[in-house]
Amino acid sequence: MAGKKRSKVQEKKDKATNKAIDGVATMIYKSIQKNKKPDLSLPVRSLSNVKYDQKKGYFEIGNSTKVRTLTVNTVKTFAQSLKMMALSKELITQNDFATKRDAYYQSKNWQEAKFDEQVESDTVMDDIEALFASQNLTREELRFVPQEHGGAVAGDLIVVDQDLDTGKTIEIDCTKFGSGAYSVPSWVEHLQFKTKAKFILAIETHGMFQRLQSHNFWRKSKSILVSMSGVPSRACRRFIRRLSEECKIPVYAFTDCDPYGISNIYRTLKVGSGNAAHINRFFCVPNAKFLGMTPQDIIDWKLKDATHKLSDIDIKRARDALKNDPFFQSHKPWSKALEQMIKMGVRAEQQALSKHGLNFVIEEYLPKKLKNTKLFLP
Numbered sequence: 131m132a133g134k135k136r137s138k139v140q141e142k143k144d145k146a147t148n149k150a151i152d153g154v155a156t157m158i159y160k161s162i163q164k165n166k167k168p169d170l171s172l173p174v175r176s177l178s179n180v181k182y183d184q185k186k187g188y189f190e191i192g193n194s195t196k197v198r199t200l201t202v203n204t205v206k207t208f209a210q211s212l213k214m215m216a217l218s219k220e221l222i223t224q225n226d227f228a229t230k231r232d233a234y235y236q237s238k239n240w241q242e243a244k245f246d247e248q249v250e251s252d253t254v255m256d257d258i259e260a261l262f263a264s265q266n267l268t269r270e271e272l273r274f275v276p277q278e279h280g281g282a283v284a285g286d287l288i289v290v291d292q293d294l295d296t297g298k299t300i301e302i303d304c305t306k307f308g309s310g311a312y313s314v315p316s317w318v319e320h321l322q323f324k325t326k327a328k329f330i331l332a333i334e335t336h337g338m339f340q341r342l343q344s345h346n347f348w349r350k351s352k353s354i355l356v357s358m359s360g361v362p363s364r365a366c367r368r369f370i371r372r373l374s375e376e377c378k379i380p381v382y383a384f385t386d387c388d389p390y391g392i393s394n395i396y397r398t399l400k401v402g403s404g405n406a407a408h409i410n411r412f413f414c415v416p417n418a419k420f421l422g423m424t425p426q427d428i429i430d431w432k433l434k435d436a437t438h439k440l441s442d443i444d445i446k447r448a449r450d451a452l453k454n455d456p457f458f459q460s461h462k463p464w465s466k467a468l469e470q471m472i473k474m475g476v477r478a479e480q481q482a483l484s485k486h487g488l489n490f491v492i493e494e495y496l497p498k499k500l501k502n503t504k505l506f507l508p
Contacts, residue, residue, distance in 0.1 A: 135297030136225055139320040143271050144222045150265045151215050158212070169199040170211060173260045173408055180407040182456035187400070187416030189457075191260070191407040198257075209243040210254050218258075221273035227316070229277045230255060260408040268412055270317045270364070280314030281366030282339060282357040285348030287312075287373075290322035304354070311343060311357070314369045321369075325377050327354045329500075332370060332418070334358055334385035334395055338480045338491070347492050351500065354379075361395050367413040370399070374417060381415050382506065384496075387423035388477035389440075389447035392468070393455065396420055401457050420507035421499055425470040428478050431495065436485040437476035448472050461508045 161168040339357035385391035402410030
C-alpha cells in the first residue's frame with residue numbers, strides 16, 4: 131500500500147485523522163508552554179459505562195471519562211500514547227498500515243517507551259481509538275488494521291474498488307470467483323456496491339458458506355452470501371453494515387443453534403459488544419434478523435437425534451444472557467427461545483440438517499424459512 135494511489139475517500143479520511151491527531155498534540159504542547167501538566171481525557175471502557183440503546187439498536191459508551199495526566203507514575207503510558215499517535219501519522223504519510231502485532235514490534239525502537247507485552251500495546255491502541263471515536267474515527271482510519279480475515283463473499287454483488295497502482299476504478303464481480311470467493315479487505319470505507327440482491331445471508335461457518343456457494347444458492351435466492359467464520363471481524367461487520375444500508379437490503383443471520391452462536395456471534399453482529407461500545411455505532415448491524423437455527427427448528431425439522439447435549443458452559447452462557455444481557459431482556463422472543471433451549475438441554479449445528487441429505491439445507495430448509503421472514507427472531 132505504501133506509495134500507492136489514495137482514493138478520494140481515503141484522502142478525506144486521512145485529512146480528518148491528521149487534523150484530529152494534530153489537535154491533541156497542540157493541546158498537549160500548549161499545556162506544557164503554560165507550565166501545566168498535560169492530560170488526555172479518555173472514555174471509560176468498562177461495562178459499568180456501557181448501556182444498551184434499544185431505539186438505536188446497539189450497545190454504546192456512556193459519559194464517564196478518565197483523565198490520564200502526565201505524572202511520574204504515568205510518564206511511560208503517556209509517552210506510549212503519544213508515540214502510537216505519531217506512528218499513526220507516519221503510516222498516513224507513507225500511505226501504509228500496521229497490524230496490532232506490527233505496532234507492538236515497532237515500539238521496540240521507542241527506547242524506554244517500548245511495550246514489554248502485546249497486551250500493553252493493545253490497551254493503548256484501544257484507548258487511542260476510544261479517544262478519537264468521538265470524532266467519528268476508528269482504528270482503521272488511524273491505519274491500524276486487524277490481523278483476522280475480513281470474511282468471504284459470493285453472490286449478486288459488484289464491489290467497486292480502486293487499482294492501487296494506477297488509482298483507476300475497478301469492478302469486482304462476486305459471481306465470477308468459481309469455487310472461490312471475494313475476500314473482504316481490512317478497510318472498506320472506500321468501497322462502493324452494485325447489486326440487485328434481495329437480501330444478505332450472514333453465515334456462521336465457512337463450511338456451510340462453501341456448500342451454499344458451490345451450489346449457487348445465491349443465484350436461486352437472489353442473495354449475497356457472507357461467511358463470518360465464527361464471530362464476525364470488524365471488517366466483516368462494517369462491510370455488511372454499509373452494504374445493507376447503502377443498498378437498502380435486509381440482513382439475515384444463519385448460525386448454529388447454541389448459546390455461543392446466538393449470544394456471541396449473532397449478538398456481536400447485530401448490537402456489538404460491551405467491550406467495544408465506543409465503536410459499535412460503526413460496526414454493528416442493527417437491522418439484522420435471525421433466520422436460524424432456532425430451538426424450534428430442532429423440533430420442526432426433526433433433528434433431535436442430530437443434536438448434542440448442552441455443556442455446563444453452554445447453560446451458564448444462556449442463563450447469563452437471560453439474566454444480565456439487556457439485548458435479550460429487551461426482546462421477549464429471544465427470552466423464550468433461550469429458555470426453550472435450556473429446557474430442551476440440547477444444541478444443534480447448522481450441519482445437523484445434513485441428516486436429511488447433504489443439500490437439504492439448500493432444497494428445503496432455507497427456501498421454506500425465507501418464505502416467512504416475519505417469523506425471524508429480532
